[in-house]
Amino acid sequence: xxxxxxxxxxxxxxxxxxxxxxxxxxxxxxxxxxxxxxxxxxxxxxxxxxxxxxxxxxxxxxxxxxxxxxxxxxxxxxxxxxxxxxxxxxxxxxxxxxxxxxxxxxxxxxxxxxxxxxxxxxxxxxxxxxxxxxxxxxxxxxxxxxxxxxxxxxxxxxxxxxxxxxxxxxxxxxxxxxxxxxxxxxxxxxxxxxxxxxxxxxxxxxxxxxxxxxxxxxxxxxxxxxxxxxxxxxxxxxxxxxxxxxxxxxxxxxxxxxxxxxxxxxxxxxxxxxxxxxxxxxxxxxxxxxxxxxxxxxxxxxxxxxxxxxxxxxxxxxxxxxxxxxxxxxxxxxxxxxxxxxxxxxxxxxxxxxxxxxxxxxxxxxxxxxxxxxxxxxxxxxxxxxxxxxxxxxxxxxxxxxxxxxxxxxxxxxxxxxxxxxxxxxxxxxxxxxxxxxxxxxxxxxxxxxxxxxxxxxxxxxxxxxxxxxxxxxxxxxxxxxxxxxxxxxxxxxxxxxxxxxxxxxxxxxxxxxxxxxxxxxxxxxxxxxxxxxxxxxxxxxxxxxxxxxxxxxxxxxxxxxxxxxxxxxxxxxxxxxxxxxxxxxxxxxxxxxxxxxxxxxxxxxxxxxxxxxxxxxxxxxxxxxxxxxxxxxxxxxxxxxxxxxxxxxxxxxxxxxxxxxxxxxxxxxxxxxxxxxxxxxxxxxxxxxxxxxxxxxxxxxxxxxxxxxxxxxxxxxxxxxxxxxxxxxxxxxxxxxxxxxxxxxxxxxxxxxxxxxxxxxxxxxxxxxxxxxxxxxxxxxxxxxxxxxxxxxxxxxxxxxxxxxxxxxxxxxxxxxxxxxxxxxxxxxxxxxxxxxxxxxxxxxxxxxxxxxxxxxxxxxxxxxxxxxxxxxxxxxxxxxxxxxxx
Amino acid sequence: xxxxxxxxxxxxxxxxxxxxxxxxxxxxxxxxxxxxxxxxxxxxxxxxxxxxxxxxxxxxxxxxxxxxxxxxxxxxxxxxxxxxxxxxxxxxxxxxxxxxxxxxxxxxxx
Numbered sequence: 001x002x003x004x005x006x007x008x009x010x011x012x013x014x015x016x017x018x019x020x021x022x023x024x025x026x027x028x029x030x031x032x033x034x035x036x037x038x039x040x041x042x043x044x045x046x047x048x049x050x051x052x053x054x055x056x057x058x059x060x061x062x063x064x065x066x067x068x069x070x071x072x073x074x075x076x077x078x079x080x081x082x083x084x085x086x087x088x089x090x091x092x093x094x095x096x097x098x099x100x101x102x103x104x105x106x107x108x109x110x111x112x113x114x115x116x117x118x119x120x121x122x123x124x125x126x127x128x129x130x131x132x133x134x135x136x137x138x139x140x141x142x143x144x145x146x147x148x149x150x151x152x153x154x155x156x157x158x159x160x161x162x163x164x165x166x167x168x169x170x171x172x173x174x175x176x177x178x179x180x181x182x183x184x185x186x187x188x189x190x191x192x193x194x195x196x197x198x199x200x201x202x203x204x205x206x207x208x209x210x211x212x213x214x215x216x217x218x219x220x221x222x223x224x225x226x227x228x229x230x231x232x233x234x235x236x237x238x239x240x241x242x243x244x245x246x247x248x249x250x251x252x253x254x255x256x257x258x259x260x261x262x263x264x265x266x267x268x269x270x271x272x273x274x275x276x277x278x279x280x281x282x283x284x285x286x287x288x289x290x291x292x293x294x295x296x297x298x299x300x301x302x303x304x305x306x307x308x309x310x311x312x313x314x315x316x317x318x319x320x321x322x323x324x325x326x327x328x329x330x331x332x333x334x335x336x337x338x339x340x341x342x343x344x345x346x347x348x349x350x351x352x353x354x355x356x357x358x359x360x361x362x363x364x365x366x367x368x369x370x371x372x373x374x375x376x377x378x379x380x381x382x383x384x385x386x387x388x389x390x391x392x393x394x395x396x397x398x399x400x401x402x403x404x405x406x407x408x409x410x411x412x413x414x415x416x417x418x419x420x421x422x423x424x425x426x427x428x429x430x431x432x433x434x435x436x437x438x439x440x441x442x443x444x445x446x447x448x449x450x451x452x453x454x455x456x457x458x459x460x461x462x463x464x465x466x467x468x469x470x471x472x473x474x475x476x477x478x479x480x481x482x483x484x485x486x487x488x489x490x491x492x493x494x495x496x497x498x499x500x501x502x503x504x505x506x507x508x509x510x511x512x513x514x515x516x517x518x519x520x521x522x523x524x525x526x527x528x529x530x531x532x533x534x535x536x537x538x539x540x541x542x543x544x545x546x547x548x549x550x551x552x553x554x555x556x557x558x559x560x561x562x563x564x565x566x567x568x569x570x571x572x573x574x575x576x577x578x579x580x581x582x583x584x585x586x587x588x589x590x591x592x593x594x595x596x597x598x599x600x601x602x603x604x605x606x607x608x609x610x611x612x613x614x615x616x617x618x619x620x621x622x623x624x625x626x627x628x629x630x631x632x633x634x635x636x637x638x639x640x641x642x643x644x645x646x647x648x649x650x651x652x653x654x655x656x657x658x659x660x661x662x663x664x665x666x667x668x669x670x671x672x673x674x675x676x677x678x679x680x681x682x683x684x685x686x687x688x689x690x691x692x693x694x695x696x697x698x699x700x701x702x703x704x705x706x707x708x709x710x711x712x713x714x715x716x717x718x719x720x721x722x723x724x725x726x727x728x729x730x731x732x733x734x735x736x737x738x739x740x741x742x743x744x745x746x747x748x749x750x751x752x753x754x755x756x757x758x759x760x761x762x763x764x765x766x767x768x769x770x771x772x773x774x775x776x777x778x779x780x781x782x783x784x785x786x787x788x789x790x791x792x793x794x795x796x797x798x799x800x801x802x803x804x805x806x807x808x809x810x811x812x813x814x815x816x817x818x819x820x821x822x823x824x825x826x827x828x829x830x831x832x833x834x835x836x837x838x839x840x841x842x843x844x845x846x847x848x849x850x851x852x853x854x855x856x857x858x859x860x861x862x863x864x865x866x867x868x869x870x871x872x873x874x875x876x877x878x879x880x881x882x883x884x885x886x887x888x
Numbered sequence: 889x890x891x892x893x894x895x896x897x898x899x900x901x902x903x904x905x906x907x908x909x910x911x912x913x914x915x916x917x918x919x920x921x922x923x924x925x926x927x928x929x930x931x932x933x934x935x936x937x938x939x940x941x942x943x944x945x946x947x948x949x950x951x952x953x954x955x956x957x958x959x960x961x962x963x964x965x966x967x968x969x970x971x972x973x974x975x976x977x978x979x980x981x982x983x984x985x986x987x988x989x990x991x992x993x994x995x996x997x998x
C-alpha cells in the first residue's frame with residue numbers, strides 16, 4: 001500500500017518538484033539542528049522524524065496538485081469557449097448579410113417545424129380528453145362485407161350479450177348521440193345530447209361535479225325516469241352555476257325533466273360536444289319497449305374500457321368469437337355480423353393522421369433543406385476564410401481547437417436562428433390553426449406549444465447546428481496550411497469541399513422539387529374537387545334544422561306546422577323559394593335503409609339513403625330531373641312513387657329505362673313504389689366517392705308526407721347573400737312557435753366548402769413549404785456559384801485577357817449551375833415517383849405520377865435555377881483581368 | 889474529527905498571516921510557525937506542505953521557483969489579493985470568536 005508509488009514519491013515532473021521542495025526543507029532543518037549542536041547524523045534523523053512520513057505527505061501534496069491542474073484545464077477550455085463566442089458574435093456583425101441569410105434560413109426551417117409539430121402534437125400525440133384514454137375502445141357492430149366491414153350499430157339485446165359474454169373489458173356501456181329542445185327561461189335552444197346506458201360514466205371514469213349520475217335502474221330501458229345531468233358549460237351558460245338547479249325541473253322537448261347532476265368542466269361526452277345526458281330509461285329519448293327488445297334494431301354505440309393487462313388484440317379475438325357464437329344462436333338476425341374493437345384514438349383521429357404525417361414529413365424535408373443550406377453557406381465562408389485558417393494552423397492552433405471554433409460559430413448562428421424560429425413557430429401555429437378545417441382540429445384541442453415541442457425543436461436544432469458546423473470545420477481543419485499562406489484563394493480542401501457543396505445543392509434542389517410535386521398534385525386534386533358538381537346549386541341557399549317535439553305536434557299537426565313555416569319563409573322579401581325535407585345535402589343528416597328490386601330475395605337487399613321531400617324540392621335546390629318527372633303535388637294522394645338518383649338507375653337498369661320500374665321498400669314483400677323520374681346525382685354525403693360503385697349506397701326520394709320526419713331541414717333560396725338570412729329565419733320560426741329552436745343554420749355552400757377543406761389545407765401547406773424550399777434551394781445554388789466564380793477569378797481573368805467573349809464566360813457559369821440543377825431535378829423526379837404514393841389517399845382526379853404536374857414543376861424549378869445562376873454569371877463577366885491577376 | 893478541522897483552519901490562517909509581509913519559501917514559513925505559534929506543527933512538520941498546496945489550489949497563494957540567499961533553488965509562496973481578503977475575513981472571525989470565548993471564560997472565573 002505504501003509502496004504503490006516508486007520510492008521518493010509520485011513520478012513525473014510534478015512528483016519531482018514536490019520531492020525537491022521537501023528535500024530542501026529537510027536539508028535546511030537539519031542545518032538548523034546542527035547549528036543547535038546535534039551531530040550531522042542526529043540532525044538528519046531528527047529533521048526526518050519531526051517532518052513525518054515523507055512518502056505519505058508527498059502523495060497528499062501530489063493529489064492536491066493534480067486536482068488543481070484538472071480545475072485549471074476546465075477553466076482554460078471555458079475561457080477559450082467564451083473567447084470563441086465573443087469572436088463568433090463579432091464575426092456575425094462583420095458579415096451582416098451572410099449572418100442574416102443563415103439565421104433567417106434556420107429560423108424559417110425551425111419555425112415551420114415548431115408550428116407544424118405544435119399542431120400535430122396537440123391533435124395526434126396529446127391525450128384525448130378522457131382519463132387513461134389509451135385503454136378506451138368502441139365496440140362496433142358491423143357486417144362482414146366483401147369490401148371490408150360496414151360499420152352499423154348494436155341493438156340493446158346485442159350490447160347486453162356482448163357485455164355479459166366478454167371478459168376483456170373492465171366495463172362496457174351503450175350510448176347514442178341525439179339532441180333535444182331546451183325551452184323555458186332563456187329561450188328555446190337545441191342541445192346536443194347523449195342517451196346513455198348503465199356504466200357509461202364509470203367507463204369514462206367521470207365523477208359528477210354536483211349531485212349524481214344515473215342509477216342502474218334509470219339507465220335501463222324502457223322506463224319512465226325523467227332525469228338528466230348537465231355539462232358544466234350548460235350549467236354556467238343557462239343557470240349561472242346555481243346549485244339550486246338540482247332541485248329544479250327543466251323543460252326538454254316540452255316536458256319537465258329533473259336535473260340530478262352536473263358533470264365536471266371539460267367533459268362533453270364521447271360526442272365531444274354534448275351538453276346534456278339522459279338515461280336510456282328516460283322516455284323522452286329512450287327506446288320503446290319494442291325497440292329495447294328488438295335484436296335487429298341496431299342503433300347504439302358501445303364504449304368500453306379494456307381490463308388491466310388485456311391487450312387490444314386479445315379483446316378483438318374475444319369479440320370475434322362472441323360475434324361468431326351470437327351468429328350461431330341467432331342465425332337469421334346475426335348473419336355476417338361481426339364486432340370490431342376500435343381504440344378511441346383511431347375513431348377520433350382516423351382521417352387526420354395520414355395527412356398530418358405527410359405534412360410532418362414535408363416539414364422534415366424543409367428542415368433538412370434549411371440544414372443543408374446552412375452547411376453550404378458556412379462552407380462557402382469557411383473556404384473564403386481559407387487564409388485565416390491556415391495562418392491559425394501555422395501558428396499552432398490544434399485540430400480540436402479549430403473544430404471547436406467552427407462548432408461554436410455555427411452553434412451561435414443556430415442558437416439565434418432557434419430563438420427567432422421558436423417565435424415564428426408560435427406565431428405560425430396560430431396561423432395554421434386559423435386555416436385548418438374543423439375536421440382536422442377538434443374543438444377540444446388546445447394549441448399551446450408544450451415542453452415536448454420545445455425539446456423536439458431544440459434537439460433538431462442542436463443536430464442541425466452541429467452537422468452544419470462540422471462539415472466545414474472538418475474540411476477546413478484538414479487543410480494543409482502551406483499552400484494557403486501563399487495567398488491563393490483556392491488551395492487544398494477546395495476540391496473536396498466543392499464536391500460536398502455540389503452534393504448539398506443537388507440534394508436541396510431534389511427535395512424542393514419533391515415538395516413542389518406534392519403541392520402540385522394537391523392543387524390539381526383540389527381543383528378537381530372544386531369542379532365536381534354537387535348536383536344542386538348551392539350558391540344562394542341557406543339551410544337550417546328544426547325538430548318538432550311529439551307532444552306539441554301530434555298527428556297531422558306536424559305536417560300543418562311544417563307547411564306553415566315553409567309558407568311563411570316563402571313570403572319573406574328577398575327569398576325566392578323555400579322548401580324542406582327529412583335531410584339536406586352535405587349536412588350529415590341522411591339515414592339509410594334497405595330496398596329490394598322487384599322479385600329479389602332477402603339476401604339481395606340494397607342499402608340506400610331515403611330522402612323525404614315535397615314536390616318543389618328539386619326546383620328550389622336546382623337539381624335537374626334527367627328522365628321522367630319530379631314528384632308532383634298530385635303524388636301526395638298516391639304516395640307510392642319515387643324519384644331515384646341517376647347512379648341508382650345506371651347501376652340497376654343499365655339497359656332499360658328506369659322510369660316505370662318499381663322497387664320494394666324495407667322488405668322484399670314491402671310497399672311497392674314506382675319510379676316516376678330520375679334526378680341528377682346529388683352529393684349528399686361527400687363530393688368524391690364514386691356513386692355508381694357497388695359499395696356506395698344510392699339515393700332515392702319519396703314524398704315527405706308519406707313518411708314525415710320530426711326533424712326537418714328547411715332550405716331557403718335567397719335572391720342575394722344567403723348569409724344575411726339567419727336572423728330572418730330565426731324570427732320567422734320564433735314567431736310561429738317561440739319554443740322551437742333553430743339550429744345548424746348556415747349557408748349551404750359553407751357545407752360544400754367544408755368538403756374540400758382538407759385538400760385545401762394540404763394544398764396551402766405543401767404549396768407554402770414548396771415555395772419556401774425552392775427559395776432556400778435557390779439561395780444554396782446562388783451561394784455555390786458565387787463561390788465558384790470567386791475561386792476561378794484568375795482562370796476567368798486569363799480567359800478574358802486572351803479574348804473570350806463575355807457571353808462565353810456567362811455560359812461557363814450558367815452551365816455549371818445548370819448541371820447541378822439538372823442533377824437535382826432528376827433525383828427529385830425519381831424521389832417524387834417513389835414518395836407521391838403516400839399522398840394517394842388525398843388525391844382525387846389525379847394520379848400520384850402525373851406527367852403534367854411533374855413536367856410543370858420541373859420546368860418551374862429549371863427557370864428558377866437559371867435565374868439563380870444569372871447574378872454570379874454577370875459578376876464573372878465584370879471581372880477586370882488586370883486587377884484580378886495583379887492583386888492575387 | 890472536528891479537532892482536525894479546527895487544526896486545519898488554524899494552520900491555514902497562520903500560513904496566510906506569516907506570508908502577509910513578504911513571499912517566503914516553505915522552510916521559512918515552517919520556521920516562523922514553529923517560532924511564533926506555540927506548536928501547531930509539533931505533531932508533524934510535513935503537514936505544512938499539503939496546507940501550502942491546498943491554499944494555492946484555492947487561489948489564495950501563488951508560487952514560483954527562485955533562489956535563496958545561499959543560492960539554492962527553492963519554491964517561494966506569495967499571498968494573492970484573494971488570499972489577503974481571506975486573511976482579513978478570517979482574522980476578524982477569529983478575534984470575534986476568541987473574544988466571545990474570553991468573555992465566557994472571564995465570566996466563569998469571577
